Amino acid sequence: MNKVATTTARKQVSSGAKAKKFLADNGALVGLVVLGLALFIATPDFLTGPNLLNIGIQASVIAVLAFGLTFVIVAAGIDLSVGSVAALSAMGSAWIFSTGSMPGWVAVVGGLAIGTLSGAVSGYAVAFGRLPSFIATLAMLSIARGLTLVISDGRPIATAPEVSFLGGNLGIIPMPIVVLVVAGLVAAFILNFTVMGRYMYAVGGNREAARLSGVPVRKVLVTVFALSGLFAAVAGLLLSGRLDSAQPQAASGYELDAIAAVVIGGASLAGGVGRITGTLVGALVLVVIRNGLNLLNVSSFWQQVVIGVVIAVAVGIDSLRRKNSPH
Amino acid sequence: MNTQPILTLDSVTKSFGPVTVIKGVTVNVYPGKVQVLLGENGAGKSTLIKMMAGVHQPDGGRILVDGKEVKITDTKDSEALGIATIHQELNLVGSMTVAENISMGRFPRRFGLVDKRKMRETAREALAMIGLDIDVDLRVGDLGIARQQLVEIAKALSLNARMLVLDEPTAALTKREIAALFAVVEDLRKRDVGMVFISHHLDEIASIGDSVSVLRDGEFIAEVPADTHEDELVRLMVGRSIEAQFPRRREWDGPADTLLEVKGLSTKGVINDVTFSVRAGEIVGLAGLVGAGRTEVIRAIAGADPYVGGSVKVRGKDLPKSNIGAAIRAGVGHVPEDRKGQGLVLGATVNENVGYATLASTSKSGLVDRSGQRSRAQDIADKLRIRMHTLDQPVGSLSGGNQQKAVFARWIVANSSVLLLDEPTRGVDVGAKVEIYELMNAITAAGGAVVMVSSELPEVLGMSDRILVMSGGHISGELAAEHATQDAIMTLAVRDVQRDLEDKSMEDGHE
Structure with a gap:
């Protein structure tokens, strides 16, 4: 009897400590909840079904880009090309369907393949060409955008119905939200349960130690960039699906939002640290702020200022917290 | 002693959260004296010197400077009081010159521009104080670690430091460099100048120190003269006497198969025609001066670096060149020289670090065997007595000895039978050293083979069965453990094999 009581007490203590640790590890989530509460009080339009679905749709493209980028950042790289690769994949897919007159499913697979290939090229440049990932993907940013313009001649191209379906609804649930959830689950699964995923953390944490422990570092690097390209392609198809056409300037500058989402989510640009749940929260923080400021009629010019401040504050708080913890 | 101490830590205490790391410790630093802080890793030495440097503030007790109570709230305060700390990781900017580094943060100015002439002068004066004669326009990164350390000391002196805290200054130095450093200390x-000296090398204490403060688990144990016998120091430090410093046992009674066979191994520019073999149950020590090519031999065998000639066989099978994965599958385990930089992913958990080499081999269709990896890590951590709170704590938060055990654990889990150890006990305290030696005994008792690179001759003599000595990339000689002496090793270590070979070939030519 007595023994049972002590065990329960101990359990309570440890669950209290667990809650504390959870809060400490999920600063961005706390921020998101506070943000949500503040907007709930500030405007009745925030916590409504349509608005929440709207937030989900708006978050989908950024979040999927950011999921892919999380692999790269965990492995201590950076991918600046995700926006351009998204646009190239979407445009390539639309071209295969419209100009190439191929079936819609070929267009979808083709788009995904283009994204994966673009990422893999960056990955090869980093792993075997010894280019810093910043430079390799800066080059890919320009190359992919250029190819998008070449293929499209600067004009939008209509997408396949299979792609447009991604912009539609599944019952009452918008497809972009479904894609977001599936992409998030896949990414989290890869990072946590596959050998490749654990290798990514090892390579990001200490590349030399990983190599000497038998981790195939180059293969890991090519894989993370290829995955980033694949996820960028999914994001590109989502975006073009919503508009029913691939735009030559689509997703321009989105790489910065994606980087911000990953970093707000608690990943370290130094590598070895980062989680998909964090990245999702980071993307939602960005979108909820934009959504809230729109509802409050704040000009889009000021929104940019606010977003910048949020990025700086979120990451600043995080690094202060890390510094103050004993290890 | 009548002189007033420069600095006194008067029964200071310090806690981090619920853990008390310093419990009422008193230390005095006198002008012109070297106060040695001695204790195992985690005994509280670094917390004490961080108090002196203003990084940590004591929760209880007082800090006195020149007899007056002071608060040292940050490193600037400490600097202003004339206290300088020379950390193991030096605070220098490698890409800038010696002169710039010495004047860092207080560049002399002239018309708003940096007065380079003045800066060079300041640097030369500072270097002259410790008798170091180097070009002040050299980039610090181009200097060796020993010189960098001296530059840092010069920098401290030019800031009018009256007291230097030297945190393991000899850890990365060769014998000759240590002698040079000690000459500077003698001069200071x-x-x-008052000095605080931390070192894991007990043999250095008598030659450099005046008085030794021994700490154990954050408590002050004793203050003894520096010429106290080493065994007594160890006893004070560990709280028990360590039976044997080098407990080598040879317990393998199976067949003495050759596990590792290296033939004519040569790398570009460093090692030259290295041939040796290691049998089951055997520890072969690889001795020699720093730069003799010992690390390069080990790295080439492990597949970490390419080689241009020769072959490596494990259990009679050829290993492909520079293929770490193949080496691991063949049973080779490599404990690298730099534990933090090459051995461990410090930010990752103990569990992850122990499992890296087996992640792929135990996986099923690309998925990690999470529960298996975890239970194997837990088993080995228990067996090796890795002291930690949980498997999920970052490996970087363990003490040096336990970190090293985690690297060993990785290879034991991977069933490695040929262990290549590079300075396996560097930066590890006395107690943990013995545990690592016992680990080596256990590996050989199970029929494994060990190659151990070490710069500590007593360790090489105490633990090896055979000793290979390297010099200038060649193996300059082999000694059986029972006949080897430090002198014999050193003689071989400085032998110029290349020249001997040339002489011989010339003689042969004459015949």
Whole structure:
């Protein structure tokens, strides 16, 4: 009897400590909840079904880009090309369907393949060409955008119905939200349960130690960039699906939002640290702020200022917290 | 002693959260004296010197400077009081010159521009104080670690430091460099600079120190003269006497198969025609001066670096060149020289670090065997007595000895039978050293083979069965453990094999 009581007490203590640790590890989530509460009080339009679905749709493209980028950042790289690769994949897919007159499913697979290939090229440049990932993907940013313009001649191209379906609804649930959830689950699964995923953390944490422990570092690097390209392609198809056409300037500058989402989510640009749940929260923080400021009629010019401040504050708080913890 | 101490830590205490790391410790630093802080890793030495440097503030007790109570709230305060700390990781900017580094943060200015002439002068004066004659326009990164350390000391002196805290200054130095450093310390002693000295090398204490403060688990144990016998120091430090410093046992009674066979191994520019073999149950020590090519031999065998000639066989099978994965599958385990930089992913958990080499081999269709990896890590951590709170704590938060055990654990889990150890006990305290030696005994008792690179001759003599000595990339000689002496090793270590070979070939030519 007595023994049972002590065990329960101990359990309570440890669950209290667990809650504390959870809060400490999920600063961005706390921020998101506070943000949500503040907007709930500030405007009745925030916590409504349509608005929440709207937030989900708006978050989908950024979040999927950011999921892919999380692999790269965990492995201590950076991918600046995700926006351009998204646009190239979407445009390539639309071209295969419209100009190439191929079936819609070929267009979808083709788009995904283009994204994966673009990422893999960056990955090869980093792993075997010894280019810093910043430079390799800066080059890919320009190359992919250029190819998008070449293929499209600067004009939008209509997408396949299979792609447009991604912009539609599944019952009452918008497809972009479904894609977001599936992409998030896949990414989290890869990072946590596959050998490749654990290798990514090892390579990001200490590349030399990983190599000497038998981790195939180059293969890991090519894989993370290829995955980033694949996820960028999914994001590109989502975006073009919503508009029913691939735009030559689509997703321009989105790489910065994606980087911000990953970093707000608690990943370290130094590598070895980062989680998909964090990245999702980071993307939602960005979108909820934009959504809230729109509802409050704040000009889009000021929104940019606010977003910048949020990025700086979120990451600043995080690094202060890390510094103050004993290890 | 009548002189007033420069600095006194008077029964200071310090806690981090619920953990008390310093419990009422008193330390005095006198001008012209070297106060040695001695204790195992985690005994509280670094917390004490961080108090002196203003990084940590004591929760209880007082800090006195020149007899007056002071608060040292940050490193600037400490600097202003004339206290300088020379950390193991030096605070220098490698890409800038010696002169710039010495004047860092206080560049002399002239018309708003940096007065380079003045800066060079300041640097030369500072270097002259410790008798170091180097070009002040050299980039610090181009200097060796020993010189960098001296530059840092010069920098501290030019900031009018009256007291230097030297945190394991000899850890990365060769014998000759240590002698040079000690000469500088001797000089500073004459200038009445007070010094705090931390080292894991007990043999250095008598030659450099005046008095030794021994700490154990955050408590002050004793203050003894520096010429106290090493065994007594160890006993004070560990709280028990360690039976044997080098407990080598040879317990393998199976067949003495050759596990590792290296033939004519040569790398570009460093090692030259290295041939040796290691049998089951055997520890082969690889001795020699720093730069003799010992690490390069080990790295080439492990597949970490390419080689241009020769072959490596494990259990009679050829290993492909520079293929770490193949080496691991063949049973080779490599404990690298730099534990933090090459051995471990410090930010990752103990569990992850122990499992890296087996992640792929135990996986099923690309998925990690999470529960298996975890239970194997837990088993080995228990067996090796890795002291930690949980498997999920970052490996970087363990003490040096336990970190090293985690690297060993990785290879034991991977069933490695040929262990290549590079300075396996560097930066590890006395107690943990013995545990690592016992680990080596256990590996050989199970029929494994060990190659151990070590710069500590007593360790090489105490633990090896055979000793290979390297010099200038060649193996300059082999000694059986029972006949080997430090002198014999050193003689071989400085032998110029290349020249001997040339002489011989010339003689042969004459015949």
